[in-house]
Amino acid sequence: MEEKNFKSGFAGLIGRTNVGKSTMVNKILKQNVVITSDKPQTTRNRINCILNTENAQIVFVDCPGFFKPRNLLGDKLNRIIYGVLNDVDLIIVMTDIAGGIGTGDQFVFSKIKSKKQPKLLLLNKIDLISKKERGGIASKLQELKDNFVFFDYILPISAKTGENLDALVQILLKELPEGPMYFPDDMVTDFPIHKMIAEIVREKLSQNLFQEIPHSIFVEVESMKEKKDRSGLPLMNIECSIHIEKKSQKGIIIGKSGEMLKKIGTLARADIEELLEKRVFLQIWVKIVENWTKNESYLTRMGY
Ligand SMILES: Nc1nc2c(ncn2[C@@H]2O[C@H](COP(=O)(O)OP(=O)(O)OP(=O)(O)O)[C@@H](O)[C@H]2O)c(=O)[nH]1
Numbered sequence: 001m002e003e004k005n006f007k008s009g010f011a012g013l014i015g016r017t018n019v020g021k022s023t024m025v026n027k028i029l030k031q032n033v034v035i036t037s038d039k040p041q042t043t044r045n046r047i048n049c050i051l052n053t054e055n056a057q058i059v060f061v062d063c064p065g066f067f068k069p070r071n072l073l074g075d076k077l078n079r080i081i082y083g084v085l086n087d088v089d090l091i092i093v094m095t096d097i098a099g100g101i102g103t104g105d106q107f108v109f110s111k112i113k114s115k116k117q118p119k120l121l122l123l124n125k126i127d128l129i130s131k132k133e134r135g136g137i138a139s140k141l142q143e144l145k146d147n148f149v150f151f152d153y154i155l156p157i158s159a160k161t162g163e164n165l166d167a168l169v170q171i172l173l174k175e176l177p178e179g180p181m182y183f184p185d186d187m188v189t190d191f192p193i194h195k196m197i198a199e200i201v202r203e204k205l206s207q208n209l210f211q212e213i214p215h216s217i218f219v220e221v222e223s224m225k226e227k228k229d230r231s232g233l234p235l236m237n238i239e240c241s242i243h244i245e246k247k248s249q250k251g252i253i254i255g256k257s258g259e260m261l262k263k264i265g266t267l268a269r270a271d272i273e274e275l276l277e278k279r280v281f282l283q284i285w286v287k288i289v290e291n292w293t294k295n296e297s298y299l300t301r302m303g304y
């Protein structure tokens, strides 16, 4: 179904964890397709996020952030990124302008600099730069262009406010090759629905729990069944389990008198209802799966 002059392709989105990759994808797509949080390593899969325009289809491949691996899961997440770098038509590297370019970013640069695809460097979180400091951005850009010549474009943006995201899309439209429509034009992602639901629950956990706990959590949707409620109206019954590594984490997730789990359930249900455009009954359990982040057969079963 190739059309004349139609442009399409895959743009890999990589960078340190927490720089704002997933936030940018949601802003460009104008909906929450992928989950975000202020905790490291929120994204744990490669997720195709599809922007359809009249004459183009841009597939943003949202990736886990680079992070020094602490266990087998960390290793596998970094391997996902290496795989993406070989698959995509274009590489977008994101850094955080407010945090500055550090050793983590330099490590990311070292992994992409000899790649053949067009390369863009995004300096995100420009909204955190005060008006007074903005004058200095032009000289900073020139300095970066001189130091990192392997980038074809360097663009300051804000994933939060949307500043310069139109300019980014224009660059992508220019650089992407002519090609087919890879996905139906009303599709925003090909990530399976049960995984999106698990991601929503994990997002609420990441956003509401302290630093270390989100690393130890895996969420699995165990069943989805459409039923009728007492008045005969359709109701999606979803059973889902939260897997944690240690017994000591269970109390934190459940919370005092079950309050935390109740809050997570309420927040997640609202988003799942919006996603499915259906009423939802969500049941959540907490399961201890000792050291799952280091367990090869468990990780394989969970799709890693
Ligand atoms: N002020 C500001 N905050 C931002 C911006 N973009 C992202 N953030 C915040 O940065 C944090 C991390 O955002 P994510 O989009 O989850 O980051 P990520 O790069 O996808 O992180 P990983 O999935 O862990 O690799 C969140 O708290 C966002 O709200 C931005 O442009 N400005």
Ligand SMILES: [Mg+2]
Binding pocket: 021, 022, 023, 035, 036, 042, 043, 063, 064, 065
């Ligand atoms: Mg992310």
